[in-house]
Amino acid sequence: MRGAPGIALVLALAVEAVLPASAAPPPPVRRRAVPSPAPVVDEGPLEAVLETAEGAFVIRLLADVAPRHVRYFAKTARAGGFDGTTFHRIVPRGIIQGGDPLSKDPAKKALYGTGGLGVLKAEFSTRPMARGSVAAVLRPRDPDSAGNQFFVVLSDQPSLTGKFTIFGEVASGMDVVDRIGETPVDGDKPQRRVVIQKVTIRALAAAPAPSPSPSPVP
Secondary structure, three states, rough: OOOOOOOOOOOOOOOOOOOOOOOOOOOOOOOOOOOOOOEEEEEEEHHHHEEEEEEEEEEEOOOOHHHHHHHHHHHHOOOOOOOOOEEEEEOOOOEEEEOOHHHOHHHHHHHHOOOOOOOOOOOOOOOOOOEEEEEEEEEOOOOEEEEEEEEEEEOHHHHOOOOOOOOEEEEOOHHHHHHHHHHOOOOOOOOOOOEEEEEEEEOOOOOOOOOOOOOOOO
């Protein structure tokens, strides 16, 4: 929903100081150094634990595929931006869609699907849009409009490959995702609220090193 753009008129008056002939020139203005932005710190592999009314599932975040989307998702989750949002759109055997900050408020149901977008530019890839993929929602015909909203794929969707930024994959709890996908719907609107209670970001546990092979007995 678009509002009329505000128009601001800024009037600036340049004022030149007049100094007596004998006046000493003013001392030079010392400008404070502006610190450089902090470098982006590589935190290593991350995963997100989504706690929902139907149970919990884990998303492995793919920083090597979509680093900006992963950083934004992690930042939003750590700020509690997903807590209390819902899966407001469900396409049976297709996708579940959530993360809209407007979905925290039941009174704004008519606006669900419009909030939290227009933040990120696309990071498309050739990664297949396979079952369990997690991708960013876009506004229609605007590839650079991703933000808070995301969807999880319930079945392979090859026609969507390369058209949406994939930034994660379900690592565990796909049965929970399927259960959410079975929520009764009117069209693609769930008949009851499926709330994302909390999203926690954690470091991806390293796989244990293989045990050394036993030495042969002479």
